[in-house]
Amino acid sequence: MLQTVYLAENQLTGTIPNSISNSSNIISLDLGSNMLTGNVPTFLGELTLFQRLQLGPNLLTNEPSLGLSFLTSLTKYRSLNTLVIGSNRLDGVLPNSIGNLSTTLELLDTTGCHINGMIPSEIGNLSNLVTLALGNNDLTGSIPETIGKLQKIQQLQVYDTAIHGLILDNICKLTNLAEFNSIITKRFMGQYQATWGTFLHLNLSLSRNRLQGLIPELFADLVSLESLDLSLKNLSGTIPKSLEKLLHLGYLNMSFNELSGEIPNGGPFNTFTAGSYIRNEALCGAAQFHVKACKGNKRTGFSKTKIFMVYISQSITLITIAAAIAIWLLRRRARNTNLLVRENSLIHPFNRRISYYETLQATNNFTEDNLIGRGSIGLVYKGIFYNGMVAAVKVFNLQLQAAFKSFEAECEALRNIRHRNLVKSLKIWDGMASDHYRDVYSYGILLMETFTRKKPTDDLFVGELTMKKWVSEAFFKAVISIVDANLLT
Secondary structure, eight states: OOOEEEOOSSOOEEOOOGGGGGOTTOOEEEOOSSEEOSBOOGGGGGOTTOSEEEOOSSOOBOOTTTTTTHHHHGGGOSSOOEEEOOSSOOOEEOOGGGGGSOTTOOEEEOTTSOEEEEOOGGGGGOTTOSEEEOOSSEEESOOOGGGGGOTTOOEEEOOSSOOOSOOOHHHHTOTTOOEEOSSOOTTOOBOOOSOOOOOSSOEEEOOSSOBEEEOOGGGGGOTTOOEEEOOSSEEEEEOOGGGGGOTTOOEEEOOSSEEEEEOOOSGGGGGOOGGGSTTOTEEEOOGGGTSBOOTTOTTTTSOHHHHHHHHHHHHHHHHHHHHHHHHHHHHHHHHOOOEEEEEOTTOOOOOSOOOHHHHHHHTTTTOGGGEEEEOSSEEEEEEEOTTSOEEEEEEEOTTSHHHHHHHHHHHHHHHHOOOTTSOEEEEEOOSOOHHHHHHHHHHHHHHHHHHHOOOTTSTTOOTTOOHHHHHHHHHTTOGGGTSOGGGTO
16 A cells, blocks of 8 residues: 655656546655646645645646645645645745644745745644745735744744734744744844743844844843844844843844944853954944944053053063162172081082082982971081082071071181181082072062062962963063053053
């Protein structure tokens, strides 16, 4: 028993044969994507078990005097689920009887059939419609209010038609609507209604039409909106800041309108580019959008020249201070040294200079394991040098005022006194020791804290990012960005 006939995409020509009517048990007939000609036969209405009928795309026509009356013959199908007659050369007006098609119908496609006239209000009787495709026709008038009865509809396409009027409140109540036209009607005129329901996973394209007026605040209620195209129309006013709540919005196009005011920068708006706002001359905002800066922007008062001059003057000031500090430290280094290496009684003469890095290696980076004594003004470490020499390395705490005097007195005494019970002073280390480094470093930190109004313990400095590294990276490129703003006023 033949129930399914699939002859799509076979380059068939000629007319639909009458013999098909002999197969009364057919429930699915697909003749799409061929080159069939002639009229749509009315005998198809006798095959009352049809669940799926696809006749497009083809080259089918109809008698001008009969119009689309063949649709009336299809009302006998009680289990019809899919009806596709799109992309044929049909002419005529949708009959009111279209509302008598089976209530089981889920897909109705009449795209590109040169259908004219108005959409009959009876179409609202097709309560189980999921997809209604009426685009690319010569339809006129407005969308009937009865469309709002199609609560299961997910795709509503009326693009490239002569339909006009307002977006109806009833359409906005279609909560399952996922696509209100991939490209909506080019002549859909009027202002947006201000009462919208909540759509789910909506891709809304209203481009290339005659819509005008303001973008409604209640667009923000479309919380699942993923794509919004409002380009090439006469929209005016500001972009509602409430649209920042559309966290799922991944595509936005508001180009070629007359919008004004500041471009929002929260929510999804921080991911959009200048391409979303082309030819809206009155918009303002961040430089990345290629629009003018807003007057309320805090940095508007600074011209590029002023910012450059501030940058140069601050850079010169910082460099001068840094040079002065370096000169002062070099002079102090010549007078103050904070490491004293003593030779024990078994040591032989050692007449060359000992570097700080040799001392670091000898004391294993001044670890606790090498610590042999503590005093009121410093620590004593055991050091084993590369040639086997064992020495006591005394580290003075230069943060204590008494350490300077003790250091100089001990150096002078050990240099001049010779006694078998005194340990010989081997060398005063020639480089900048760690405590001296800390002294210099602490002064540098103080300087950085003064100019940036930040502390090394701030939450900004975590991981490998230290305050010193932060300042160094910005010094020659963006030093003005790290200087405390209060110093510039």
